Amino acid sequence: MSVIEQDGNASLLLIDGVYKISTNSDLLTLKRSDGSEYGESNFYSYTHVEPSGDGYVAVLEFADGRIDLRWFDGMGTLQTYTDADTVESYVEREAEIGIDLNGDGVLSGSGVNEGVVKQIDGASLQWTASGYTVTINGVTTSVLDGSGSQVVLSDTFEMVNLVRQDSGSDKTEYLAIGRDAVSGDYQVFIYDQFASQIELIGPLPESVLQAYEILDGIDFNADGLIGRGLDAREGVTSDLSGHWGNEGAIYGTAGADDIVIPDVLPEGTNSSNSGVDIFGGAGDDIIVGGNGENYFIGGAGDDTLMGQEDSDSNQDQEAYYDARGNGATQAPDIRTEQNGDVVIFDDTGDLYRLNLTGSDFNWVEDLSLADGLDEGRDTLVNVDVVFVLNGQGEFGITYNQETGEYFYKSPHELFVEVEDEDWGKEAEVAGTTASEIIDVETIPQLADFTESNWIDVEGGNGDDTLFGHAGGNYMEGGRGDDTLDGRGGYDTAAFSLFDLENYTPFLNFEDLGDGKLTITKDGTAVMTVELNADGTGTVTDLRPGTENLGTDTLIGIQVVKIEGTVDWLKISITDEGGYQVSGTTIAEISTAPENGYMDGTQSADTLIVSEENGFDPQVFDENSDIWLWGGGGDDTLVGHVGSNWFEGGAGDDFIDGVADSQWDSAYYGSATPSAFDQFWDAEGSTYVFDYRIEDNGSITVFVNNQDLYNLSLEGVGWVNDLWAADGDNGRDTVVNVNHVSIDGPFGAQMQVEFDAERGYDVWGSNVPSDIYAESDDFGFDAVFGTNDADFINVADFAADIDVSDTSTVWVEGRGGDDWLVGHAGANYLFGGAGNDMMDGAGGDDTAVYQTRYYDGPVTAPEVNVFVNGSTVTIGTTFYGDLYNIILNDVISLDGVGDNPQEASDALTAGNAVSSAFESNYDVDTFAVAVDAGQTYVIRGQGDDSTGQGADPIVRGITGEFDGYVGDWFNKVDNAGEYIEFTPNVTGTVYVSVESYFAMTGDYTLEVLPQGVAAPAKTVEVPRDYISAVTVQDVGYDDIWEGTDAVINTEFFEFSIDNGSGEANVSIDRTDTGYDIMVNGAKQDDVMFA
Incomplete structure (x- = not known):
């Protein structure tokens, strides 16, 4: 001692x-x-x-x-x-x-x-003599400002809080929050679980931080409240409609409100399908939008408007500013100030000043009181577009952070915007305040538009003539006496009765038998509509004053749509030549032989397939199919003698397939599929979607530990929704229904069929926690993966299924980037979602792809196949390209293992490696020999020299089986961020890296003893290249199948189903190349080079 x-x-x-x-x-x-x-x-x-x-x-x-x-x-x-x-x-x-x-x-x-500001599990924020530091999982690092200097405690700035945010099972971030005592603004310093400072946000106004508190449910500023507390949420009201009650208007009070859209919408309906207009009213409001479309109207006061940055499907997040009533005779226009601010003005003077260039937030300031309303200075977060309207038109403005440019939708010049969506191109064309002719077929930006593309065409205030194209057109003339010519396709003429003063459903119609329909608003006639079977007609606005839209002439129009503020009417012509009217409160009925259906409203509907409702029993016989959608409310749905497909929607519905009918199926799904994410996060990225049989003989379908539905199809049966979080908790009564289909998480489905003699048969895409194989009573052998990245080798399941040379096995990867390997017999390889590697191994093997979408034409998909050399493109006329297939591709395999057991030994101390992240979320692990007590500098950076670079971030320095091997610290110098690592052992440690933002690309990584300026050499990690068929999902459907590499596989099958029919394309390998078959008939071939 x-x-x-x-x-x-x-x-x-x-x-x-x-x-x-x-x-x-x-x-x-x-x-x-x-x-x-x-x-x-x-x-x-x-x-x-x-x-x-x-x-x-x-x-x-x-x-x-x-x-x-x-x-x-x-x-x-x-x-x-x-x-x-x-x-x-x-x-x-x-x-x-x-x-x-x-x-x-x-x-x-x-x-x-020195002292501690905040200590939480595994982390602490403290001040020291040199400044603030954070300690996370034993690693301490300095809190750095935007210039890279350590943040220090002063009379004007102090750190006030440290919080932890978990985003899924594998991602944790720590947020250190500081406050400027002079401005009251906050800064947020964000760290990952390895104590790397990954982002600095701010300065942020306190109201923005409070909005984030509401969004995330975390008290960031340590004042003991979420936002401004529950009292600020009192008094918020709504007028909601739609099938799920998640559309319409939401209103604040005359005071300072915290308006939280997810709290106002019915439970489980805060999805991409929601769309609301939000009125803040007077007072300094904080408005937090939902996951769908949010249209913010802050009203009087200094408001904070927060859209959802990760809203489902990137729905619109727009703010509206209303200068109507200021007496303007000209539409709004803009000018840009020297300081970069934008001023919107009209002939009465300056209206608004704004700046949308900020990365954290933006602002809009009201400059005029001529309209009688002081809208103050609003702060905008994740709001895409600002619209300013006066009595003569509206001006739209947005800012592109990537290009550093403003973009405008001006009423003074023709506006053309083309968007490439997953399902194909769409366009919007808008005219000016003058009378003009707009022909979309003469606009250069739309030259490649086909029948499968959709165009919105708007006129302005003049007497306009609008021409559509051969595809679908949505045409709105605006003010003036306009001519709307659809020119072909499925075309809609639209008329807006939007009324900021009246946010209630106010539309209805009267048929006086004179060949016209009279449209009423709150009982007062406001429009007449005449629509003929040939697509001609007229629409006349009856209202007096400046809001009158004139009289429009219709040519080639199939539908007239009248849009109110929170409701709508849709008018078309039946095959018999009569008017068919549907809307927010009026069920839609189609009696077309090839597309019969009944679509209910948000209210309680009675939908019966009968001759009285236009269904000819000679046409709708036992060989016909009909869809019935109930929508919201407690509906009654009654089918016919053919096959009936029911979807009751929200509410307690009564569903009757009628006796002696063919096939009657009821469908159940989620208004908000993202509700299942909580199970993904809690259970380590795994869903277990399964069922059990109860003592009373009923069946309960569940995901993990949450029961979803309980059902019985015997006699007078039921389907009871047990989980409200996905949009409904109704109990349906079902009679004469022999099949129920239930949508589960991540595209999984459960099928329950009942036969009085055989009892129940339950099947479907269960999603287990582990890979498993099964053989059913019909000799069908299958192996199923999980939603993780799985490696499945059929040969490993010989104890469960037949893997002999004569057997056929279905191999399904489901979610994740999977590697599927078949067996010596025949294999059907279905990768599912993700970027998959599929190897048929032996036998005659087939790669399977499925496209499902349920809108568009009412006939089976019209398939297009284009061959360009060895590249095949499969698409449909309506939805455009769906798959690209390269039949002679060469791909690179992952060159570095993901864990210590598969680590590369290419990286040695004193040197560097050049490698790549070949896929999203790719982790590369290197085995490095080190000496105890020697400090090493570990630094990585993206390499753009040969293409796309991807910066690596160190995710761990461990022993072979994890464990502590020394101290490591995050540091920053002029060259960027690096790791300073001092091992406590002499031997091999394992350095794991992953790319920032899950990017693919090249990088270099070096491990240098402290004091060594540069690596002695850079070793390039060799990559394996193999020949493969590459299949890329480029279309819009229910499951994105990613980009797959397929080897040792002879056949490729593509199934395309739009709900009205199915089309099939197969690509079959021959001795000389590939044959391309469409619905069983050969269309083309590709010959080997």
Whole structure:
């Protein structure tokens, strides 16, 4: 035993090579945060120790003479420490720690300059003499401002809170929040679980931080409230409609409101299908939007408007500012100021000043009171577009952060916008305030539009003539006597009765038998509509004053749509030549032989397939199909003698397939599929979608530990929705229904069929926690994966299924980037969602792809196949391209393993490697030999020299089976961020890296002993290249199948179903190339080079 130091109230000892603390009553061992002991070392030594609070503070001296201060708890376990520096730099802290560091007999310094701001599980935020630091999972790093300097406590700035945010089972972030005492603004310093500072947000106004509190449910500013508390949410009202009650209007009060759209919408309906107009009213409001479309109208006061950055399907997030009533005679226009601000004005003067260039938030300021309303200065977060309207038109403005440019929708010039959506191109064309002719077929940007593309065409205030194209057109003439010519396709003439003063359903119609329909608003006639079977007609606005839209002439129009504020009417012509009217409160009925259906409203509907409702029994016989959708409300749905497909929707519905009918099926799904994400996050990215049979003979379908539905199809049966979080918890009564289909998580489905003699048959795409294989009663053999990235080799399941040369096996990867390997017999390989590798191995093998979409034409998909060399493109006339297939591609396999057992040995100390992330979320692990006590600098960066670079971030430095192997710290210098690592063992450690933002691309990674300026050499990790068929899903459907690489596979099958019919394309390998078959008939071939 050696006594190192025994001055003061504790002694520091070295016993059997291990540092220990001795007091009057205890003998404690100094331990790292992971529990390993501090032992004697040539690279450092402990020199002093004293009690501090409930624990101890010790001085650690390095071999170069620098020291740091380390705090231990009462059990001797490390809690936090400072950066290493000279003794002189710490002299002023002698009085604080009670240790004479320089041996001059004086404890210098008397102020307390270190303390903890906030401590949470696994992390702490503290201030030190040099500034603020955070400690996360035992790693301490400085809090750095935007210039890279350490943030310090001052009279004008202090850190106030530290919070933890978990985003899924594998991602944790820590947010350190600071406040400027002068401005009241906040800054947010974001760290990952490895103590890397990954982002700095701010300065943010307090209202923006409060909006984030509401969005995330976390008290960021440490004031004990979420937002401004529950009282600020009182008094919010709504007028909601739609099948799920998630459309319409939401209103604040005359005071300062916190309006939270997900709280106002019915439980489980905050999805991409929601769409609301939000009126803040007077007061300084905070409005947090939902996951669908949000149209913000803040009203009077300084409001904060927050759209959903990750809203489902990237729905519109728009803010509206209303200057109507200011007496303007010209539409709004803009000018740009020297400081970059934009001013919107009209002939009455300046209306609004705004700036949308901010990365964290933007603002709009009201400059005019001529309209009688002071809208203050609003703060905008994740709001895409700002619209300003006066009595003569509207001006739209947005800003593109990538290009650094503003884009405008001006009423003074023709506006053309083309968008490439997953399902194909769409366009919007808008005219000016003048009378003009707009022919979309003469617009250069639309030259490649076909019948499968959709165009919105708007006129302006003049007497316009609008010509559509051969595809679908949505045409709105605006003010004036306009002519709307659809020119072909399925065309809609639209008329807006939007009324900011009346946010209630007010539309209805009267048929007086004169060949026209009279449209009423709150009982007053406002329009007449005449629509003929040949698509001609007229629409006349009867309203007086400036809001009158004139009389429009229709040519080639199939539908007239009248849009109110929260409701709509849709008018078309039946095959018999009569009017068919549907709308927000009027069910839609189609008696077309090839597309019979009944679609209900948000209210309680009675939908009966009968001759009285236009269904000819000679046409709708036992060989016909009919869809019935109930929508909202407690509906009654009654089918016919053919096959009936029911979807009751929200509410307690009565569903009757009628006796002696053919096939009657009821469908159940989720208004908000993202509701299932909680199970994904909680269970480590795994769903278990299954069923059980109850004591009463009914069937309960569940996901993980949550029951979803309980059902019985015997006699008068039921389907009881047990989970409201996905949009409904109704109980349907079902009679004469022999099949129920239930949508589960991530595209999984459960099928339940009942036969009076055979009983229940349950099948479908269960999603288990583990890969499994099964053989059913019909001799069908299958192997099913999970939603993770699976490796499935059919040969591994010989104990469960027949894997002989004569068997056929279905192999399904489901979610994740899977690797599927077949067996010596025949295999059907279905990768499902994700980027998959599929190897048929032996036998005659088939790769299977499925496209499902349920809108568009009412006939079977019209398939188009284009061959360009060895590239085949499959698409449909309506939806455009769906798949690209490269029949002679060459691909690169993952060159570096994901874990220590598969690590690469290409990286050695003193050198670097050049490698790549070949797929999203690819993790590369390198085995590196190190010496204990030697400090290494680990640095990586994206390599753009050969293409796309992807910056690597260190995710772990461990032993072969995890475990602590030394201290590592995040540092920053002029070259960027790096890791400083000092191992406590001599041997092999494993460095794992992953790309920022899950990007693919090239990178370099180096491990250099401290003081070495550059690597001696850079070793390129070899990549394996193989020939493969690449199949890329480029279309819009229910499952994105990613980009797959397929080898040793002879056949490719593509099934395309639009709900009205199915089309099939197959690509079959022959001795000389590939034959391309469409619905069983050969269309083309590709010959081997």
